[in-house]
Amino acid sequence: MAQLTRRSFGALTAAALTANLTRSLWAREVAQQSGSRKFYIALIADTHIIDDFYVKGSENGVEDNESILLTTPRLTSARDLINSLSPAIEQVFLLGDYFHNYPSQDYDFYFKNKTRLDNAKAITDGFHMPIHIGWGNHDYDVRHVPREMSHRLFKAKFNTEPYWAFDYKGYKFVHLNNFLGSTQDNKAPDFNPNTGSLGEEQLQWFEAQLAQHKPTFVFVHYPLLAVQATEFKDFGLHPLLRKHADTIPLVVSGHVHKWVDFAHTYGPQHYIMAATRYDPNAYMLLEIDPDHGSYRFLNSNLVEWSTHYSKPYHTA
Numbered sequence: 001m002a003q004l005t006r007r008s009f010g011a012l013t014a015a016a017l018t019a020n021l022t023r024s025l026w027a028r029e030v031a032q033q034s035g036s037r038k039f040y041i042a043l044i045a046d047t048h049i050i051d052d053f054y055v056k057g058s059e060n061g062v063e064d065n066e067s068i069l070l071t072t073p074r075l076t077s078a079r080d081l082i083n084s085l086s087p088a089i090e091q092v093f094l095l096g097d098y099f100h101n102y103p104s105q106d107y108d109f110y111f112k113n114k115t116r117l118d119n120a121k122a123i124t125d126g127f128h129m130p131i132h133i134g135w136g137n138h139d140y141d142v143r144h145v146p147r148e149m150s151h152r153l154f155k156a157k158f159n160t161e162p163y164w165a166f167d168y169k170g171y172k173f174v175h176l177n178n179f180l181g182s183t184q185d186n187k188a189p190d191f192n193p194n195t196g197s198l199g200e201e202q203l204q205w206f207e208a209q210l211a212q213h214k215p216t217f218v219f220v221h222y223p224l225l226a227v228q229a230t231e232f233k234d235f236g237l238h239p240l241l242r243k244h245a246d247t248i249p250l251v252v253s254g255h256v257h258k259w260v261d262f263a264h265t266y267g268p269q270h271y272i273m274a275a276t277r278y279d280p281n282a283y284m285l286l287e288i289d290p291d292h293g294s295y296r297f298l299n300s301n302l303v304e305w306s307t308h309y310s311k312p313y314h315t316a
């Protein structure tokens with residue numbers, strides 16, 4: 001335990017240093033021109049918040065067992081950095097695994113006790129701007145907890161729907177839920193929790209959203225590699241993304257907890273972003289420029305691709 005404490009301290013000190021460097025990067029990068037309609041958003045993923053019911057040592061391997069105990073200070077650090085930026089970040093999107101597993105299968109438990117759901121909300125309520133919550137596999141327990149119960153809990157605790165579109169300044173920000181199709185239905189013959197699927201209703205809804213032809217940022221917890229390409233004959237997420245690649249600037253996933261750049265493998269630019277669980281610097285800061293129909297991933301040069309980590313600006 002002494003070793004864990006020392007390591008954690010080192011990690012947090014480095015995080016504080018990096019935060020300062022990131023803020024100076026931000027000040028230099030973001031030179032506001034008068035009349036510009038540019039605006040700024042941030043993405044975070046895989047926050048994995050726990051509570052007093054969490055049983056220590058229940059993960060696989062040292063790295064996972066250590067990191068799970070640090071999720072609260074790391075998310076808090078990411079939040080505080082995002083709050084500190086000027087010009088301000090206007091919206092934050094969280095790409096799932098908001099909390100880490102279910103301490104009880106009993107719905108009422110969550111209203112009789114203060115749990116990780118309440119802890120996660122208490123941290124994210126500290127964002128100065130709106131935050132939009134998406135769903136990850138740890139926000140469900142598809143083997144043991146009915147998905148309907150998870151949906152009721154999310155509605156009651158976070159006022160969040162299973163999937164959603166948020167329209168803002170001429171853009172659309174869509175969270176797709178890859179836990180609603182048959183591969184996530186524990187009674188279906190093709191049940192396979194490692195494969196995501198959307199289900200017909202959500203696919204139809206997504207197609208209708210895309211038919212509005214607004215530029216659309218897409219967030220989905222599982223990387224596209226792990227989401228069924230097609231679910232009903234030739235109807236599915238992959239062909240929809242390809243067909244609308246011109247109006248989808250970016251598809252961002254979490255789940256893997258590492259930075260991965262799939263480029264245009266699936267049509268639109270596709271990234272997996274890293275997790276605040278492992279690194280408080282795991283956020284994407286995006287500048288969106290409606291006048292030029294473009295965006296910039298402002299901290300991309302801090303990212304160490306294929307790792308959990310973002311590197312400090314001075315080594316870029």
Ligand SMILES: [Fe+2]
Binds near residue numbers: 046097257
């Ligand atoms: Fe995760």
